[in-house]
Amino acid sequence: MQTNKTINETIKIFHGPQHPGITGNMSVELDLAGETIQRAKTHVGYLHRGFEKLVERRTVIQAFTIVCRICVPEPDINEQNFAAAVEDLAGIEISERAAAIRTMVLEMARIGALMLWMGGQASSVGLDIVPQWCIADRDLILDLFEELTGGRVYHMYIFPGGVRRELPEGFLEKLSNLCDHLEKRMERYDKIFFENATFQKRAIGVGIVDKNEVIPNGYSGQVLRGCGFKHDVRKDTPYLLYDRLDFEIPVRNEGDVYARALVRREEIRQSIGLLRQLVLIIPDTTGEIMQKIPKHRKFKLPKKETWVKLESGRGEMGYYMAGDGSEKIRRMQVRGPSLIHAYALLERLLVGSELADVAMIMNSLGICPPEIER
Amino acid sequence: MKEGFLIEQERLEHEAAASLKSSGLINDIIRYFRKKSIFVLAYGTGCGAIEMPPTFTSRYDAERFGIRGAATPRQADVIVVSGYLSFKTLRRIIHTYEQMASPKYVIALGSCTINGGMYWDSYNTIKQLDKYIPVDMYANGCMPRPEALLEAFIALQKKIENDEEPSGWERYLENIEWYRQNQRAVLGEDIKPAYEADWYTEGR
Amino acid sequence: MTILTIMGQGMAVLLFAYVAGMLYYGLYRNITARFQKRIGPPVLQTFYDSMKLLFKDEATAFGWMFYLGPVIMATGSVLTLLLLPFLRVWHEGSLSVYGDLFVILYLMVMGPLGNALAVGVSGNPFGVMGVTRGLTRLMGLELPFYIAVIGVMSVAQSSDIWHIIAWQQIHGINMIHYPLLFIAALFSFVGFMGSSPFDVVAAPQEVYSGPRSEFSGKFLGLLMSQNAIFGFAKLLLMVDLFWGGADSIVELILKTFTLFLVTIVIGVVYGRFKVHQAVDFLVKFPTLLGVVGLLLL
Amino acid sequence: MNILASLQPQLCDKFETQAFDLKRDDLAQVIVEKKIWRAVMDYLKEEAGFVTLLTITCTDWIEEERFELNYIFAHETKRCDLMLSFSIARDGESVQTLTDRWPQAEVMERDLHEMFGIVFEGHPNLASFALENWHHTPPLRREFDTLAFVNEHFEFRKGREENVDVKAEAKRLRALKKAKAQAEAEAKKEKGADDADE
Structure with missing residues (x-):
């Protein structure tokens, strides 16, 4: 009887898919009593394109062109994961130089994604000045990408066997100038955003993640590090050149929105530091940027299975891939961090918080719908 | 009391709306205002939505042309369909489009809206957007750059000012049967999005 | 003092307030854009927007109560404007001699009530939530503002705004004499103008666009025009109460725009509070200042 | 000492594993029979320290008339992953749910149910996940031909006049x-x- 009574007193609203406070095209079904959320349920599927089916129909090289579309804000992680899985199955070793360039691309993409997150998080508290600034700063990174790969958003650059193009002339110099610029800008963002009194008031103590369920439930990325766990795929199981680079894993203990924001701020700093190291390392690296790979129809994968993962801007992203001896991939499964964050975590965090916190919490989890439903 | 979208639907199906077709000074002035002020619905339907923030922020700054975001469909003039549409989103897009107040315009972004694009053999995306809702302007590419998006907006402004052909919402009213038939062909009989009322029965 | 002069003056004030409000809000967007490192819209953009909306269809039909809401709001703001002293030289032949601070304060609540009526009919949950937020915030906003107003009234020994202006002409403006009261009122004023950090009512990331969620076309255009007029009326009230009114149009524009600039600058650098945070803040800090100001009178 | 290398003899002693494939330093695959997978999983979770369920994948081996289910676990130190694989019949064979152990399994199993039609016993809510009103074959099964589906439901715009067959x-x-x-x-x-x- 008690439950019936509470149900009758609530309002049911759909936060999304058409809503300014939602991250991408998804929706959260909320039951509200006043402004407090009683129940929350995530709905996805608005972006389902059936990538896993499309990849099965294509040859390896054809599939390569569509995998980067799986996650829009940070497409390069998909290319790297796909390439790593194919290389693992086909037994291709990439050269040191290709690995260094890949590392650089991934770190640039990470900064871009974190800048985009900063815009979303700031606009969720109504600080409209921050997205205006930081999305323009992210555009400078996209400009470098355009020079390197020819594409602004989708690069299709990291290919199984290496990377597709040599660095243009003067690229590293521009990159180091960009690092200087971004470092200077970060001080401004500290003042206007991270140390802003209104943001602190809104973010501290909101969306606290239970530390006991972090590891078993597989939360990753900033959620993990915001709860005081010092884990990062780049350190735990180093891939590419990360074991040669020097960087710290930022950790905060509070587990709330503000802790995750500070972790991200520090991650941008660390990524800038990584890029600076790479600018020095890349000229000394050797090897062909592209290994010899079989031709289109002859690129066959053996009957084997593999699982690769890396650290994206939101958490650990993994690919499962199975070959069957033909030139087509038998099965590819994408496991993004958002799948767990948007369901197991978000639904728990929202219950008991207020409607005003929904956009804050969603942004701080970094939920990216296209990688949930592929 | 009927809900808003039901009234809108009835009006779409039974009654032809008055159009401001005849030219004259007053209509010129109205068209000038329409051209100068375009509210874009904040609905990122696909990957093209990633290029919307740059378009509306300080690098490309669409607001200098009078283009700004609007939160609800009631207030918006333009809906930007940014890329591929899955069935589930198409249902919401139709719903949203019918909630908007006329005159309203549709800008379709990316090659996926023209002929399926990358996802030509995908089982869950539609291939030609203009079979389901009328499109006023296409911006092609995968994905279109912010410049292309701005150009589409400016071309739309020109179209509004010159009042060329019947614009999309007029075509939608005239050919509502044809559009409905196409929509039903892919979505089934319930075009309105159906939400399963989950936890009331589940006992979670 | 004939009825014609009253009407003529009223129309002139209304027209001026409309034009000034539209330009101010246009400049608001433009100046904000400059802070955000971009060019920003033309100054007339708010005017274009409201005119375009006036020539648009509506997508909704909820019955006459719904249509009445914007009208009540517009009536409230026009009355507020007309009952406020406009220029000091226009004392004779102005409707404002009938006005009184109590009447004005009541009229200022009329807007949210009109909103509540219309939104209640539409039944949009976001709208209802926005109205609830607006009324909750109003409680917080009114407390420091009323304290400041009581202080000003008790100093001038009158609730007539003309007397308050006259007192300021003899003794100097209230802002210098009673800075604590002015600061208390300024906090509420920033909230009344709907500027950050108190813009909880129509927060797009939280409640869509709050009470306006269901309004489209002509109603939205009317609301925008109403907002411009009401914004100017609120500026006028603050100028009358604390800055001693104005003698000429130029002085009026200077004073009101300076005050407007303050809200712009505050709005740019702060985010949005939650409802209860906003009320908490207003009830604590500005109210305390106001009470101290009252005690120091 | 490598965690996976030291796990291999323990696991193979305790259970009848069909294969223990050490793929990389940080990845291994254990293939078991369906009847003991729950016991192996319990052992992995409780005693071997593989406490995190990362994902569940399914591969359709239509020639061999089986689905291969892969449960991918991560070690608590996050230094290595383990794939636990077993096969089920393509039609009619259900699997016990994991929602009682890991809450994130709910959405993964819903996904697999929708895409392959596998039934998970004891799952609280096998409602649709990404698709809406889908009455066709589950789309990720090999027999579902997406191109045929597309040709049946959509028509393509004609190309340009000067368009030529490549x-x-x-x-x-x-x-x-x-x-x-x-x-x-x-x-x-x-x-x-x-x-x-x-």
Whole structure:
């Protein structure tokens, strides 16, 4: 009887898919009593394109062109994961130089994604000045990408066997100038955003993640590090050149929105530091940027299975891939961090918080719908 | 009391709306205002939505042309369909489009809206957007750059000012049967999005 | 003092307030854009927007109560404007001699009530939530503002705004004499103008666009025009109460725009509070200042 | 000491594993029979320290009439992953749910139910996940032909007037090139003959 009574007193609203406070095209079904959320349920599927089916129909090289579309804000992680899985199955070793360039691309993409997150998080508290600034700063990174790969958003650059193009002339110099610029800008963002009194008031103590369920439930990325766990795929199981680079894993203990924001701020700093190291390392690296790979129809994968993962801007992203001896991939499964964050975590965090916190919490989890439903 | 979208639907199906077709000074002035002020619905339907923030922020700054975001469909003039549409989103897009107040315009972004694009053999995306809702302007590419998006907006402004052909919402009213038939062909009989009322029965 | 002069003056004030409000809000967007490192819209953009909306269809039909809401709001703001002293030289032949601070304060609540009526009919949950937020915030906003107003009234020994202006002409403006009261009122004023950090009512990331969620076309255009007029009326009230009114149009524009600039600058650098945070803040800090100001009178 | 290398003898002693495939330093695959997978999983979770369920994948081996389910676990130190695989029949065989152990399994199992039609026993809510009103074959099964589905439900816009079939055009160009090369070769030959004559 008690439950019936509470149900009758609530309002049911759909936060999304058409809503300014939602991250991408998804929706959260909320039951509200006043402004407090009683129940929350995530709905996805608005972006389902059936990538896993499309990849099965294509040859390896054809599939390569569509995998980067799986996650829009940070497409390069998909290319790297796909390439790593194919290389693992086909037994291709990439050269040191290709690995260094890949590392650089991934770190640039990470900064871009974190800048985009900063815009979303700031606009969720109504600080409209921050997205205006930081999305323009992210555009400078996209400009470098355009020079390197020819594409602004989708690069299709990291290919199984290496990377597709040599660095243009003067690229590293521009990159180091960009690092200087971004470092200077970060001080401004500290003042206007991270140390802003209104943001602190809104973010501290909101969306606290239970530390006991972090590891078993597989939360990753900033959620993990915001709860005081010092884990990062780049350190735990180093891939590419990360074991040669020097960087710290930022950790905060509070587990709330503000802790995750500070972790991200520090991650941008660390990524800038990584890029600076790479600018020095890349000229000394050797090897062909592209290994010899079989031709289109002859690129066959053996009957084997593999699982690769890396650290994206939101958490650990993994690919499962199975070959069957033909030139087509038998099965590819994408496991993004958002799948767990948007369901197991978000639904728990929202219950008991207020409607005003929904956009804050969603942004701080970094939920990216296209990688949930592929 | 009927809900808003039901009234809108009835009006779409039974009654032809008055159009401001005849030219004259007053209509010129109205068209000038329409051209100068375009509210874009904040609905990122696909990957093209990633290029919307740059378009509306300080690098490309669409607001200098009078283009700004609007939160609800009631207030918006333009809906930007940014890329591929899955069935589930198409249902919401139709719903949203019918909630908007006329005159309203549709800008379709990316090659996926023209002929399926990358996802030509995908089982869950539609291939030609203009079979389901009328499109006023296409911006092609995968994905279109912010410049292309701005150009589409400016071309739309020109179209509004010159009042060329019947614009999309007029075509939608005239050919509502044809559009409905196409929509039903892919979505089934319930075009309105159906939400399963989950936890009331589940006992979670 | 004939009825014609009253009407003529009223129309002139209304027209001026409309034009000034539209330009101010246009400049608001433009100046904000400059802070955000971009060019920003033309100054007339708010005017274009409201005119375009006036020539648009509506997508909704909820019955006459719904249509009445914007009208009540517009009536409230026009009355507020007309009952406020406009220029000091226009004392004779102005409707404002009938006005009184109590009447004005009541009229200022009329807007949210009109909103509540219309939104209640539409039944949009976001709208209802926005109205609830607006009324909750109003409680917080009114407390420091009323304290400041009581202080000003008790100093001038009158609730007539003309007397308050006259007192300021003899003794100097209230802002210098009673800075604590002015600061208390300024906090509420920033909230009344709907500027950050108190813009909880129509927060797009939280409640869509709050009470306006269901309004489209002509109603939205009317609301925008109403907002411009009401914004100017609120500026006028603050100028009358604390800055001693104005003698000429130029002085009026200077004073009101300076005050407007303050809200712009505050709005740019702060985010949005939650409802209860906003009320908490207003009830604590500005109210305390106001009470101290009252005690120091 | 490598966690996976030390796990191998323990696991193989305790259970009848069909294979223990050490793929990389940080990845291994254990293949078991379906009847013991729950016990192996419990052992992995409680005693071997593989506490995190990362994902569940399914591969459709239609030739061998089986689905291969892969449960991918991560070690608590996050230094290595383990794939636990077993096979089920393509039709009619259900699997016990994992929602009682890991809450994130709920959405993964819903996904697999929708995409492959696998039934998970004891799952609280096998409602649709990404698709809406889908009455066709579950789309990720191999027998579902997405191109046929597309051709049945959609029509494509006609290409431009000057649009040419790429394959035919390539063939034509190749033939043209060949003919040209041949003509050149003949011309050269004739010229050579002429030269020789002179």
